[in-house]
Every structure is written in C-alpha cells, then in structure tokens.
Amino acid sequence: MKRVAGLAFAALVWLVASAHIGSPNVVFDGVAGPYPIRVVVRPPQVVPGLAEVIVRADAPDVQRVSIRPVFWRAGVRGAPSGDVLSPVPGQSRVYTGQLWLMAYGAYSVYVSVNGPRGSGTAIVPVSSFATGRLALPTGLGAILVVLGSLLVGGLLTIVHAAAGESLVAPGETPTAAVKRRARLVTLVAAPILALAIAGGAKWWSAEDLAYRGHLYASPKADAEFSVDAHHRTLRLTIRDTAQFHAIFSPVLPDHGKMMHLFLVGRHGAQTLVHLHPLQADSLVFTTEVPWIPAGRYLLFGDLALENGLGLTVTNSIDVPAAPGDVTPTDSDDTWDRTASLTQLAPNVVRPLAGGVFTMSWAGGETPLAARSPVDLRFVVRDTSGNIVPLHPYLGMAAHAVVVGSDGSVFVHLHPMGTFPMAAQEAFALRDRGDTNRAGRLNTALLTAGDMAAMTMPGEFSFPYEFPKAGHYRLWVQVKPGDRVLTGMFDVDVR
Amino acid sequence: MAIPLDLLPTTAAPSADSAVVVRSLRWHAYAAVFAAACVMTGVYWDISWHMSIGRDTFWTPAHLLIQAGGLIAGLSSGYVALTTTFLGTDAERQAAVSVWGFRAPLGAWTCVWGCVAMLTSAPFDNWWHNAYGLDVRIISPPHALLAIGIFSIVVGALLLTLAQQNRAVGADRRRLAWLLAATGGFLLMNIALFLTEYSERRMMHGATYYYVTALSFCMALSMLGRAIKLRWSATASAALFTTFMLLLMWTIELFPATPKLGPIYQHLTHMVTLSFPPLIIVPAFFIDLVMHRFEGKLGTLPLAAIIGPTFVVAFVAAQWPFASFLVRSPLARGRVFNADNYVYWMSPTYEALTKRFDPPSAWPIGAHLAIIAVIAILMSALGLVRGDWMTRVRR
Numbered sequence: 001m002k003r004v005a006g007l008a009f010a011a012l013v014w015l016v017a018s019a020h021i022g023s024p025n026v027v028f029d030g031v032a033g034p035y036p037i038r039v040v041v042r043p044p045q046v047v048p049g050l051a052e053v054i055v056r057a058d059a060p061d062v063q064r065v066s067i068r069p070v071f072w073r074a075g076v077r078g079a080p081s082g083d084v085l086s087p088v089p090g091q092s093r094v095y096t097g098q099l100w101l102m103a104y105g106a107y108s109v110y111v112s113v114n115g116p117r118g119s120g121t122a123i124v125p126v127s128s129f130a131t132g133r134l135a136l137p138t139g140l141g142a143i144l145v146v147l148g149s150l151l152v153g154g155l156l157t158i159v160h161a162a163a164g165e166s167l168v169a170p171g172e173t174p175t176a177a178v179k180r181r182a183r184l185v186t187l188v189a190a191p192i193l194a195l196a197i198a199g200g201a202k203w204w205s206a207e208d209l210a211y212r213g214h215l216y217a218s219p220k221a222d223a224e225f226s227v228d229a230h231h232r233t234l235r236l237t238i239r240d241t242a243q244f245h246a247i248f249s250p251v252l253p254d255h256g257k258m259m260h261l262f263l264v265g266r267h268g269a270q271t272l273v274h275l276h277p278l279q280a281d282s283l284v285f286t287t288e289v290p291w292i293p294a295g296r297y298l299l300f301g302d303l304a305l306e307n308g309l310g311l312t313v314t315n316s317i318d319v320p321a322a323p324g325d326v327t328p329t330d331s332d333d334t335w336d337r338t339a340s341l342t343q344l345a346p347n348v349v350r351p352l353a354g355g356v357f358t359m360s361w362a363g364g365e366t367p368l369a370a371r372s373p374v375d376l377r378f379v380v381r382d383t384s385g386n387i388v389p390l391h392p393y394l395g396m397a398a399h400a401v402v403v404g405s406d407g408s409v410f411v412h413l414h415p416m417g418t419f420p421m422a423a424q425e426a427f428a429l430r431d432r433g434d435t436n437r438a439g440r441l442n443t444a445l446l447t448a449g450d451m452a453a454m455t456m457p458g459e460f461s462f463p464y465e466f467p468k469a470g471h472y473r474l475w476v477q478v479k480p481g482d483r484v485l486t487g488m489f490d491v492d493v494r
Numbered sequence: 495m496a497i498p499l500d501l502l503p504t505t506a507a508p509s510a511d512s513a514v515v516v517r518s519l520r521w522h523a524y525a526a527v528f529a530a531a532c533v534m535t536g537v538y539w540d541i542s543w544h545m546s547i548g549r550d551t552f553w554t555p556a557h558l559l560i561q562a563g564g565l566i567a568g569l570s571s572g573y574v575a576l577t578t579t580f581l582g583t584d585a586e587r588q589a590a591v592s593v594w595g596f597r598a599p600l601g602a603w604t605c606v607w608g609c610v611a612m613l614t615s616a617p618f619d620n621w622w623h624n625a626y627g628l629d630v631r632i633i634s635p636p637h638a639l640l641a642i643g644i645f646s647i648v649v650g651a652l653l654l655t656l657a658q659q660n661r662a663v664g665a666d667r668r669r670l671a672w673l674l675a676a677t678g679g680f681l682l683m684n685i686a687l688f689l690t691e692y693s694e695r696r697m698m699h700g701a702t703y704y705y706v707t708a709l710s711f712c713m714a715l716s717m718l719g720r721a722i723k724l725r726w727s728a729t730a731s732a733a734l735f736t737t738f739m740l741l742l743m744w745t746i747e748l749f750p751a752t753p754k755l756g757p758i759y760q761h762l763t764h765m766v767t768l769s770f771p772p773l774i775i776v777p778a779f780f781i782d783l784v785m786h787r788f789e790g791k792l793g794t795l796p797l798a799a800i801i802g803p804t805f806v807v808a809f810v811a812a813q814w815p816f817a818s819f820l821v822r823s824p825l826a827r828g829r830v831f832n833a834d835n836y837v838y839w840m841s842p843t844y845e846a847l848t849k850r851f852d853p854p855s856a857w858p859i860g861a862h863l864a865i866i867a868v869i870a871i872l873m874s875a876l877g878l879v880r881g882d883w884m885t886r887v888r889r
C-alpha cells in the first residue's frame with residue numbers, strides 16, 4: 001500500500017487519447033429499446049480505420065444486432081446502412097463486428113437490437129482521432145528491402161538491355177559501340193534512379209510528418225490564479241496543443257455543468273477536488289478553489305462539445321496558499337483528502353464520513369484484467385449494514401475517477417459508461433432536428449442533471465476497460481445523505 | 495479533306511527468321527495487351543468503386559481484374575523467359591535480350607518487373623493503411639509503386655507489340671500498329687488516372703492543370719506519334735484513349751450502387767465514374783499534323799520547339815471552353831458529360847466549390863502558359879527521343 005501511496009506523478013507525458021487520457025475505448029451500459037445491452041467500442045489508432053465493436057445482449061429473445069457509424073455533421077441520414085453483428089463463437093449472447101471510422105471528430109455508434117418485443121437503438125458516442133503511429137516491423141522492412149533491391153537491380157539490367165541488345169536486329173551480335181552505349185546509359189540511369197528513390201524516401205518522410213500533424217493531443221488548460229483575502233480564483237484558458245485542432249465546436253453543458261474539473265494531489269495523490277468552473281468566454285473558465293492546501297496538482301477538465309465530442313484538457317498546476325476561507329463557486333463542488341488508502345480486494349470495505357456509511361467492493365476477484373470489460377461494482381451501506389438509497393449527484397447514482405499511477409491514464413466514469421452523457425444527448429437532439437434558427441443545438445433541451453427528488457439504489461457499477469496493466473487510483477463519489485462522499489481505492493490491473 | 499489512316503513505309507526488311515519469331519511470340523504480345531487492358535479497366539473500376547461504395551476487400555471485382563492483369567503479364571512473360579532460355583529455337587533466343595542469364599524479349603522483362611513491383615506494393619500498401627489510415631487518395635507512396643508496376647506492364651505490352659511491329663511488314667505491321675495504338679491508349683489512360691487529383695473540373699482554368707498535362711501527355715503523345723507506324727498515330731492513340739475512358743464512364747455508371755462507408759453527403763443510387771476525359775485528341779491531331787510536315791526535315795529539338803507550343807495552344811483552345819461548359823452548364827450535368835459525378839463523401843460546401851473555377855494564382859495565366867510551353871518543348875523533346883528509340887527496338 002505504501003508503494004502505491006508513494007506513487008509519483010512526476011513524469012507526465014500525456015499519452016494521446018480521445019475523450020479521456022490514455023483510455024480511448026468506450027464502454028456503454030444501457031438499453032436499446034426493451035433490450036439491456038453492454039457495448040464496447042475499441043476505436044482504431046488511425047483514421048480512417050476499423051473500430052472493433054462488441055455487444056453483449058443479455059435478453060434471450062434478441063434476434064439481430066446491427067451497428068451504424070454516425071458522423072456528427074452528416075447525422076443518421078448520412079450514415080451507411082447498418083452491419084449485422086456476428087455471434088461470438090463460444091460466448092452466449094455476445095456479438096461482434098467492425099465498422100469504419102472515416103473522418104476525424106465526433107462519431108456515434110448506433111447499436112440497433114431487434115427481437116419479438118420490437119426494436120430499439122442505443123447511441124454510443126465515440127471520438128475518432130489518429131492517436132498513434134505504427135512502426136515498420138523489422139520483418140516487413142527486410143522484405144521490402146530485398147524486393148526493392150531486386151527491383152532496382154532488375155530495372156538497371158533492363159535499362160542496360162533496352163539501350164543495347166534490344167536495338168540489335170535478331171541474330172546479330174551487339175557491337176562494341178552498342179555495348180559501350182548500353183553501359184553509358186546504365187551509368188546515367190543509376191544516379192537518376194538513386195535520386196528517384198531518395199525522392200520517394202523524402203516523400204514518405206513528408207507524409208509521415210503530415211500524419212504526425214494530424215495526431216490527436218489532449219488540449220491544454222493554461223492556468224492562472226488570482227488570490228485575495230477571500231478568493232483563490234483559478235482562470236483556465238483552453239487551447240489545442242496539436243497541429244490538428246480538436247476543438248471546433250462550442251462547449252455544451254454536461255450534467256448542467258460547462259466543465260467538470262478534477263485536481264489530483266500530485267504527491268501521494270490522496271487529494272481529489274471535483275469543481276465546476278463557470279464559462280467566462282467560449283474557452284475561458286473560472287472557478288474558486290476552496291479547501292485544498294497549496295501545492296502541485298494534476299489538472300483534468302472534462303468538456304463536452306456541441307458536436308458530440310468529449311474531451312479532457314490537462315495541465316500540472318501549482319496551487320497557491322489561500323489567505324482565508326474561500327467559498328466554492330458551485331454547490332456541487334466537492335473534495336476529499338485522506339491519509340489512509342484501501343487496496344481493492346474482494347469484500348474490502350472503506351468507511352465514509354467517519355464511519356457513518358461504508359463503501360464496499362462487490363466486483364469479485366482482484367487483480368482486475370486489462371483490455372477486457374470489467375464491472376467496478378460497489379455497495380454503499382449504513383452502520384446497520386443496510387444498503388442505503390443514493391441521491392443523484394449530477395444526475396447519476398455515482399461518479400468515478402480513474403487515474404493511472406504514472407499519470408498516463410485519466411477517465412471519468414458513470415454507471416452508464418465512459419462517455420459524457422451530453423455527447424449522447426447531442427446526437428439524439430441533432431437526429432431529431434432540435435436545433436435553433438442558427439442551426440445550433442437547442443441546448444435548453446439537454447438534461448440538466450437536476451433530479452434531486454429521486455433516489456437511486458446503493459448498489460451500482462461502472463463498466464470500464466482498463467487500457468493496460470498497472471497501478472491505478474480510483475475515487476468513487478456518491479451522495480447517500482445531504483453531502484457528497486468519496487471513497488478512494490488503489491487498484492492493481494494485470 | 496479526309497486523310498486516310500495509313501502506314502508509313504517500312505524502313506528495314508525483316509529476315510525470315512525474325513518473321514518466324516514474330517509469329518511464334520505473337521500470342522505473348524496479345525496476352526500482354528490483354529493484361530494491360532485488364533489492369534487499366536480494373537484501376538478505373540476500382541477508383542469508381544471507392545467513389546461510390548467506398549468499402550472494399552481484396553476480393554472486389556476491380557481488385558481481381560488488376561491482379562489478374564498483373565499475373566497474366568508477369569506469368570506469361572516468366573513462361574516466355576523460361577521457354578526461350580531453355581526450350582527456345584535459335585531464332586527465338588536471338589530475338590531476345592539477356593537479363594541475369596535468362597533470355598526473353600525486352601517487353602517481357604518489363605512486364606515481369608512490373609508484376610514484381612505490383613506484388614511489392616501489396617504488403618507496403620497494407621502496412622501503410624494500418625500505419626496512416628486507409629488512404630482515400632490515389633497518390634501515396636505505395637500507390638505510386640503500384641502505379642509504376644502497372645505502368646511497367648503497359649510499357650511492357652507496348653514494347654512487346656513494338657518489337658513485333660518493328661519487325662513486321664505489310665498488313666501484319668498495320669495490324670500490329672493498331673494494337674500498339676491501343677496500348678498507347680492504355681498508356682495515356684494510365685497517365686490520366688494517376689493525375690485524377692490534379693484534373694478536377696474546377697482546376698481546368700488554373701495553371702497547375704496545364705503544367706501536369708504538359709509534363710505528361712505532351713511527352714507521351716510525342717513518343718507515340720513517332721513510334722507507332724500509323725500515319726495518324728498520336729491521334730489514333732488519343733482516340734482510343736478517349737474511347738476507353740468514355741466506354742468505361744458510360745458503362746460503369748449504369749450499375750446501381752450505394753455507399754457502404756460514411757459520412758455520406760451524396761446519396762448515390764448508381765456507380766459514380768471519373769470525369770469526362772481530357773480532350774487530348776485535339777493536340778494529338780495537331781502533333782500528327784506537325785509530324786507530317788516536319789518529321790525527317792527537322793532535328794529533335796527544332797521539332798520539339800514546334801510540337802510543344804502546338805500542344806499547349808491546341809489543348810488550351812479545346813479544354814478551356816470545354817471546361818467552362820462542364821463547370822457552368824446544366825447540360826453538362828447528366829450521364830453523357832458526367833459533370834455531376836460527386837463522390838459520396840463530397841460535402842455540400844465542396845460541391846458548391848465544384849461549380850466554379852478555383853481562384854487564379856498571383857501570376858497571370860499567360861505567364862504560366864509561357865512557362866508551360868517551355869516545359870512542353872522539353873517534354874516533347876524527351877518524347878521524341880524516346881519514340882526514336884522505340885522505332886529501333888527489335889527484340
């Protein structure tokens with residue numbers, strides 16, 4: 001536990017990803033009409049490229065599952081007809097298939113399920129960006145060098161024959177002059193060919209450079225603090241860091257908030273702050289930063305855009321000391337700081353609010369498997385051991401934040417999956433034509449996340465797929481009473 | 495006055511042995527030309543497939559046609575090389591050239607080389623798609639290698655037919671010259687398809703289009719004009735090129751198709767084909783006229799100095815107003831002139847751009863055309879030198 005507690009987030013090389021950091025795969029838990037489904041979309045590393053889609057449809061009467069890639073600008077009308085998924089051999093009620101993501105930006109996979117109870121469609125938002133560059137395998141490189149050498153040698157021999165023997169009438173022997181000319185032409189051709197090959201190599205390099213220019217990189221949040229007696233105000237200015245600009249659409253409220261900002265304590269990482277900055281300008285956000293001590297923090301800001309794209313902006317910031325009490329900007333702002341850590345293990349229990357409640361792991365055996373869908377399942381109980389009902393926090397029974405120990409992974413999870421709900425709603429609104437006169441989405445129709453009157457079960461799970469093996473820290477936020485409580489766990493993934 | 499297409503006089507009397515060889519290897523020339531036809535039809539079909547349907551596999555008919563063409567050319571040439579080397583008659587071996595100890599006609603080696611280049615491009619292209627994404631462009635390094643392979647097969651077919659033509663006499667030579675003109679048509683088609691991305695209608699009042707045309711077609715027409723033993727050789731090749739392109743354009747677009755990739759901005763119901771071919775038949779006709787008047791009387795450079803500007807003036811005079819018709823006239827939008835051949839991914843914004851010409855560059859078009867004329871002279875000189883070599887190919 002100490003080892004995990006001492007994890008340093010020093011080497012922050014943000015690996016490219018889409019809606020989150022280092023965690024491009026999308027997991028959805030929900031329904032398509034009357035049929036409960038789980039969808040996993042593994043986007044390609046390059047665009048255009050093939051995404052892998054896995055659908056688990058637990059209902060026994062499902063007859064057909066099909067998928068369509070819907071690009072935000074073209075909508076359903078501009079999507080190709082659906083592809084029927086194939087059942088996975090040896091796995092009951094699991095279907096798989098591939099679909100082409102052809103353009104950069106916001107896509108949704110429309111998963112349609114048919115059966116005797118009718119049909120239904122679920123919208124699963126996916127970000128489509130080039131996120132990696134494939135190296136040339138040594139074996140293939142060797143094959144290309146051998147074939148290339150054969151081609152070069154062959155071509156020079158053919159040039160020699162073309163300039164010499166081919167011009168001699170059948171039956172006649174090439175004269176010394178003909179042979180000399182053939183040699184001369186070949187000698188001239190060799191450097192021309194070398195130049196052509198060098199030109200080809202340069203072209204390849206230029207194409208590679210151009211491709212790197214299209215690689216996605218997380219946008220940055222430039223931070224600036226202003227401090228006085230009762231304020232410690234953080235001003236964030238968002239900007240793209242890659243040559244390819246991902247932000248080309250207005251920001252959309254998600255759960256009624258323009259940004260979900262997380263600050264993670266950088267040393268020991270026992271501190272988590274979840275803030276909701278106000279939008280001061282299109283890409284400028286401000287928020288008070290209450291509670292936390294001065295120091296260095298990792299910053300992750302979740303944004304949803306009107307085109308249905310989910311983005312995470314990042315930075316590493318130095319938070320100055322606050323001279324006095326600072327009032328939070330938003331009533332839903334929360335934080336948690338603890339010295340004790342809990343390693344995720346079967347039936348492990350984490351006390352909340354000094355033991356008034358407990359949060360226990362109900363997800364089964366650990367360590368968890370990487371690159372495979374898992375249920376991060378928890379139960380919240382009171383002191384009597386009864387499962388307590390939860391008040392919605394930002395429209396959800398629970399929120400979770402996963403951060404990789406090396407800072408290369410960040411994801412904000414909900415029980416319905418890994419994507420921002422606003423992205424899903426944006427696609428649905430656009431499909432229905434719910435736009436205003438300027439063609440912009442009618443954002444007044446978005447779910448604000450204000451469902452305080454209702455309660456949700458105290459047993460919940462987050463569907464997720466860890467992108468790689470390693471150590472992770474997991475914060476789970478719930479609202480069993482009148483305030484938000486946070487459970488913190490360390491997770492080993494193999 | 496109608497001028498009959500006719501043969502130029504024979505310049506050298508072939509030997510009896512070579513006449514035997516002409517007959518024994520005739521099938522190979524036909525096979526290579528058939529392979530070139532398969533490959534070029536396949537490439538056209540494949541581009542049309544990507545414009546209309548998008549999603550493809552290794553096994554699409556267009557791909558199979560390209561691969562079949564490559565294999566027919568490569569395998570038949572390999573067979574000829576083996577049989578000529580080990581089982582050939584003295585006459586057959588004497589009508590061949592030596593490459594790495596094996597003997598076969600020059601065109602056969604070019605076809606084998608083209609086939610190997612095409613095969614090499616396959617794993618390269620596959621890796622390219624995985625590394626940089628499925629390219630929807632025609633011009634990429636692996637596609638360039640494939641195009642060079644395809645080009646070599648067409649050139650191989652050209653050389654095989656050429657050697658036969660250069661050794662044949664009378665009606666036989668005339669037949670072979672027409673076969674050569676058809677192969678020349680495939681060569682022009684190869685150039686046109688590779689230049690598709692520089693040949694959009696909206697570019698046809700800009701300098702770039704005429705630069706690439708002068709760089710490519712001027713050389714090819716000068717070469718074919720000199721090499722093919724027909725009186726109207728450049729015109730014949732250009733006419734056959736136009737015929738192939740139009741036949742494919744008008745035939746393939748008859749077939750129903752719907753896009754299988756998205757985003758779809760154009761809701762197609764039938765195959766989309768390439769735009770109306772460039773009117774290179776006009777400069778080809780004038781190149782032939784110049785050749786009739788000056789061939790044999792002027793050296794290569796003075797002749798090129800006439801052909802280059804002739805090409806530019808004739809092509810601009812024909813293509814410029816025709817482009818205006820294609821871009822601006824509603825009559826051009828339809829199956830005959832095919833000016834509404836919008837690919838499925840063409841957004842409404844881009845579609846609007848296709849209905850007007852690109853803005854002119856900073857320099858006046860006249861200045862560009864003067865440079866283009868100089869380039870055309872150089873390209874024509876290169877083409878004539880190449881054509882001269884081609885008239886001398888005997889094996």
